[in-house]
Amino acid sequence: MNTVISDPGGTPGQQKESDTGIIAQGLARSFGTVQAVQSIDFRAAPGEVTALIGPNGSGKTTLLLMLASLLRPDAGTIRIQGLDPAGDPRAVRALLGWMPDTLSVWESLSSREILTTVAALYGIGKTQARMRAAELLEVVNLGQLADTPARVLSRGQAQRLSLARALINDPAVLLLDEPAGGLDPGARVQLRTLLRQLADSGKTVVISSHVLVELDEMADAAVFLSKGRTVRSQRLAEVSPQGRGYTISSLDLDALRRGLEANSLDASYEPNMENTGGLAKVKLPGEMQAAALLGLLVGAGVPITAFAPSSGLLEETYLSLEDEMP
């Protein structure tokens, strides 16, 4: 499992950094007495998938609504490709594709009709809209269901339709709120590939989710939110300073313990009930060290059956942030 994604095709955004992607600073927004967003700084660069991570109620959806030009921030500034959504919402909307976390479909219309209608609302001509709709229906694998009423679509299918809808105007900036919620594993893989392709073609992709393993595999950067604040922005290529936890399983726990102690590593051990085997959890500073340790253990004759990071990179950060939080 390749958890660290290298920068695809060099760093884009060579023109003028402030005119591309998304830059939001000092955002705040409250609903009545509820301060949904207190202080969020957010940046997403073109050509990258930026993950928006945080527990429920941390302000992810509110932030996406502000970025989507639907909600006015109480404070702070937003620039989408250099444009201000509050000042010129229509210009921003022409560049924007937004997929809400709700299933927003007109139930009596067919998928094709929904796509052509929304295309028309972007000023796309009839023939072009039809072509674009047909193309996107194939992209999201809804070709077979294109002409049935959206009412009969399953949750996952409706989500794929919603994604196609968000792509109808070929947006430069794509905002996806929990796009993978109802998708089956196959569709998740396809979504990942699709988003990767979109980012590689130079689009700014922002995705919020709490399925962290999934984000691990496609995100280039991550912004962590908690209680309406940005608690960390990081690139996934950066190695986290505290290292990563690894889980090592062996048929012989004692041999594993000896091997680890020989390398003077602290670990927690969990023996198996039914045999002499068990597993050990250990913190390692980086992948190089992990590879070296595996070599040493195997060389020492320890019967290793599994050697892998305990959790995804983002999950690791997420959990470490929860520790830091008061």
Place this chain on the structure above:
Amino acid sequence: MSTFTPTPTAAPAPVLGYFAGIGTVFGLEIRQRLRNRGWYIMLGIWFVVVAAVVGLAALSAAEGEFGPGQVMFELVIAFVLFFGMLIAPALSANSVTGDRANGTLAVLQNTLLTPGQLLWGKWLASWAASLGFLVVTIPLIAWAMTYGDVYLPAVPVMLGMLALQLAVVCALGVGVSALANRTLFAVMVTYLLVAMLGIGTLIAYGLSMQLVRTEVQVSNQVWPEEYVSENSYVEWDENNYTCEARTYPQETFATDRITWLLAANPFVVVADAVPRAPVAEDPAMISGIGPMGGISTGVRYSQAGPAYQVACLNGVKNTELPPAPDPLWPLGLGIQALLAGGILAAGRNRLKTPAGKLASGTRIA
């Protein structure tokens, strides 16, 4: 999600024509309504009910000799207007709240569509849907016209004013719908507004009577002897009387000063706008007066005031018909337009994004 071609087939022009946007919203709404089976069922029930009423009117009118056509025609119009007031709020007041509940409103707002285009499209679509109820009554109107006594110049005006009244109610419904969060609430408020126009104006008129109480000098009417004696068959002429010289004060109401309160009543607007048939010279040709004609006559007497309501005013016989008063319907339509326009403008403000203040409990998407 197999393959994606980064080269798009559509390079969207970031312009959406004003009318193109309205047209797309209209199409979207109409398509949904046409696919709703409930609408057809309602149309069917509607036709049966109106046909039954008109049929009964035809039956009872056939016994008296004079023209049942006008009565039937006016009955259809009055019915369509009455039930239109009941149906149009239901057809229009869910148009924005429905999208809000569905999450599709935010999707529309996130396109190049402006709030104004959205409201125009939704209003026109709900109006078209309620005009469907007028269209299915065309056979009944045609039936009434076969009697040959319908005053033809009145027909297009009556239908046109009826359509306008439905437009006003739909505008109220769509405007309230844009302001409200829940469909039920929007429908209720729209009903209350319609009731304010339909019944509230009558109540206001009735209560204001006390404010315009005046005293006039009247005297008794004296009828010819033969009217009083019991065993005579003389034709009754209601203008064949004289006035006593002795006058006494009587309370009456200067209704001419408060009739404007009735102006915004939908029935008054329609009835008042319709041209009246000229008084027929041959009394046998007089066509019946239907409900709309009755309202129109009543309003004109009210506009004329006590000078034409008292038989013997200041000891002088008063048989004059009131002069044709200034038409009341432009005022009524103006009040309605102001009300609907105000609510639509507020609704448009509410639909503006990025949204500033939100009502508590609102979820954008």
